[in-house]
Amino acid sequence: xxxxxxGMVEKRGAGLWMTHVVMIFGVLVVFFPIWLAFVASxxxxxxxxxxxxxxxxxxxxxxxxxxxxxxGVNVPVMTMLLNSLIMAVGIAxxxxxxxxxxxxxxxxxxxxxxxxxxxMIFLTLMLPxxxxxxxxxxxxAGFGMLNSYSGLIFPLIASATATFxxxxxxxxxxxxxxxxxxxxxxxxMRFFIDVVVPMSRTNVAALFVILFIYGWNQYLWPLLITxxxxxxxxxxxxxxxxxxxxxxxxWPVIMATSILAMIPPVIIVVSMQRLFIRGxxxxxx
Amino acid sequence: MEKRVTFRGWMxxxxxxxxxxxxxxxxxxxxxxQAVWQSLFIPDPFGLSSKxxxxxxxxxxxGDKYYRASFVTTAIFxxxxxxxxxxxxxxxxxxxxxxxxxxxxYRTMLIWPYAVAPAVAGVLWLFMFNTHVGxxxxxxxxxxxxxxxxxxxxxxxxxxxxxxxxxxISYNFLFFLAALQAVPRSVIExxxxxxxxxxxxxxTIVLPLLSPVTFFLLVVNVVYAFFETxxxxxxxxxxxxxxxxxxxxxxxxxxxxxxxxxxxxSAQSVILLVVVGLLTVVQFKYIxxxxxx
Numbered sequence: 073x074x075x076x077x078x079g080m081v082e083k084r085g086a087g088l089w090m091t092h093v094v095m096i097f098g099v100l101v102v103f104f105p106i107w108l109a110f111v112a113s114x115x116x117x118x119x120x121x122x123x124x125x126x127x128x129x130x131x132x133x134x135x136x137x138x139x140x141x142x143x144g145v146n147v148p149v150m151t152m153l154l155n156s157l158i159m160a161v162g163i164a165x166x167x168x169x170x171x172x173x174x175x176x177x178x179x180x181x182x183x184x185x186x187x188x189x190x191x192m193i194f195l196t197l198m199l200p201x202x203x204x205x206x207x208x209x210x211x212x213a214g215f216g217m218l219n220s221y222s223g224l225i226f227p228l229i230a231s232a233t234a235t236f237x238x239x240x241x242x243x244x245x246x247x248x249x250x251x252x253x254x255x256x257x258x259x260x261m262r263f264f265i266d267v268v269v270p271m272s273r274t275n276v277a278a279l280f281v282i283l284f285i286y287g288w289n290q291y292l293w294p295l296l297i298t299x300x301x302x303x304x305x306x307x308x309x310x311x312x313x314x315x316x317x318x319x320x321x322x323w324p325v326i327m328a329t330s331i332l333a334m335i336p337p338v339i340i341v342v343s344m345q346r347l348f349i350r351g352x353x354x355x356x357x
Numbered sequence: 358m359e360k361r362v363t364f365r366g367w368m369x370x371x372x373x374x375x376x377x378x379x380x381x382x383x384x385x386x387x388x389x390x391q392a393v394w395q396s397l398f399i400p401d402p403f404g405l406s407s408k409x410x411x412x413x414x415x416x417x418x419x420g421d422k423y424y425r426a427s428f429v430t431t432a433i434f435x436x437x438x439x440x441x442x443x444x445x446x447x448x449x450x451x452x453x454x455x456x457x458x459x460x461x462x463y464r465t466m467l468i469w470p471y472a473v474a475p476a477v478a479g480v481l482w483l484f485m486f487n488t489h490v491g492x493x494x495x496x497x498x499x500x501x502x503x504x505x506x507x508x509x510x511x512x513x514x515x516x517x518x519x520x521x522x523x524x525x526i527s528y529n530f531l532f533f534l535a536a537l538q539a540v541p542r543s544v545i546e547x548x549x550x551x552x553x554x555x556x557x558x559x560x561t562i563v564l565p566l567l568s569p570v571t572f573f574l575l576v577v578n579v580v581y582a583f584f585e586t587x588x589x590x591x592x593x594x595x596x597x598x599x600x601x602x603x604x605x606x607x608x609x610x611x612x613x614x615x616x617x618x619x620x621x622x623s624a625q626s627v628i629l630l631v632v633v634g635l636l637t638v639v640q641f642k643y644i645x646x647x648x649x650x
Contacts, residue, residue, distance in 0.1 A: 091452055094452050095452055095453060098452070098463075099463060099466045099467060102467060102527075103469070105478070105485060105523065106469065108484070108492060109481050112484065120490050121489070123489075123491070124492055124495045124496065125490065170377045170380065171377065173373040173374070173376065173377070174374040174378075177369075177371075181364055181367070181369070183371060184367060185371075186370075189378055192378060192386070193377060196385045203606070203630055204388045204389050205626075206613040206614070206622050207387075207389070207623070207626075210388075211391075212384075227384040230380045230381050230383075231385075232381075242360075250363075250364075260364040260366070260369060261369075263364075285472060289473075289475065289476075289477075290474075291587060291588035292587045292588070292591075295591075307474045307477060307588070310480050311476065311591065311592050323490060330480050333474065334474070334477055340472070341468055341469070342468060345464075345468065349535070
């Protein structure tokens with residue numbers, strides 16, 4: 073009987089095949105832009121500029137990718153990849169560290185100004201960097217941080233999402249643990265390092281995935297503050313590879329760069345799928 | 358909610374919270390304050406001095422037909438992006454949910470575009486619809502349709518909408534699928550035994566149960582369309598043709614950095630700030646009331 077009921081709810085037989093066909097069609101449609109970019113990165117420029125371009129990969133894979141990686145258009149893509157990596161890791165690690173510390177302070181201490189600080193941090197949730205670009209740019213320029221990694225990283229770690237996530241999590245840590253630590257005469261930082269941080273491992277990992285992608289995919293901010301091509305990140309650098317006049321864009325190299333730009337975040341998302349979904353659901357709550 | 362057990366002392370917590378507070382002050386509160394302050398002035402063309410104009414910049418903006426047009430553009434753009442990102446995602450999630458096995462494989466495949474940066478998504482879609490080399494624009498041409506998003510504002514809007522919505526389909530799919538899998542099987546099965554067919558079950562049981570996640574995604578997608586699509590627009594259309602894809606965030610950038618009109622750009626920042634504030638309030642009101650995942 074139970075089997076029959078399942079048959080009514082989940083699809084079997086012909087219906088099951090139809091369901092798979094619909095899903096495969098959906099996946100193909102969603103995937104097509106990436107596929108076409110990959111194909112374009114493996115063929116020659118003449119094959120692209122005389123449409124229609126092929127839809128199966130050609131044999132120029134190594135030529136195009138090595139050209140992109142080692143010479144690029146304005147600057148080798150290798151350099152841009154490195155810049156993106158430093159920026160993304162810097163944002164993820166920086167944000168996680170300052171958030172762990174401040175969430176610990178807010179949850180485990182009563183100190184003067186605690187509520188004021190709490191609301192200050194809370195307010196930063198509301199304002200994306202896109203909205204305050206001109207004055208933030210002026211601050212960073214004033215500090216002489218244009219074309220620097222600190223200029224790329226610091227303005228983007230001024231947001232409170234991670235702090236909130238850790239605060240919520242710390243509140244669920246049983247009071248007995250802190251009690252025991254106090255009775256044993258453990259100092260707060262001992263407790264933080266021996267108990268709180270290890271318990272937050274999964275949250276830290278999930279946040280790292282989310283923040284890495286956030287940092288890697290930044291566009292407007294690096295566009296404004298990296299005027300030196302040597303400091304370009306890969307996501308903003310692609311647009312810079314298009315010629316400004318009527319010159320024809322070097323499509324194979326540009327598309328190879330696009331593929332290179334999406335590989336690190338895609339690998340992280342796909343390989344850490346569970347953590348990623350968890351991080352997503354938690355950080356949006 | 359508060360902890361009962363806390364540690365004593367106030368130097369240590371102040372030290373612990375200092376890095377975040379400092380960064381927030383320097384890179385958040387000070388620039389936000391500057392935006393408000395600058396919005397009250399008009400700098401002279403050489404940037405040597407500026408004249409206090411009170412709410413003049415705001416008055417000018419609200420009377421400016423380009424700014425009002427940008428509001429309308431933003432509204433159309435966000436509605437279209439949200440619809441194009443949510444409807445296919447819901448459809449795919451409902452379909453995947455009917456599979457006993459294999460939905461994980463499809464999920465892995467569909468997750469990809471989320472990782473692709475909006476600016477890179479812009480380049481991919483620009484490539485497909487490029488007027489000279491694009492594969493899709495070429496096929497459209499074969500069918501007698503002359504695609505040219507460089508000149509046609511409607512086509513430009515369509516292209517930035519699709520390119521912006523594309524990555525969000527993954528995101529919405531994940532949330533819808535998680536919500537669907539949380540719907541109790543027993544409820545669905547009971548309805549099935551009572552003879553309710555799929556679509557009837559879907560509209561009377563599943564969709565109402567999905568309403569919290571749907572509302573949540575609605576807000577999140579609108580916020581995304583407002584603030585995170587800059588990369589798509591900058592790579593594909595740069596706001597054109599004739600400002601037909603200049604959304605509010607793009608205008609802050611183009612007036613502030615390209616046009617060097619700091620007063621107006623700051624006033625626009627302040628208006629956007631109010632918009633973000635309202636959206637956040639809506640989001641939190643909702644989260645306080647009901648969180649079901």
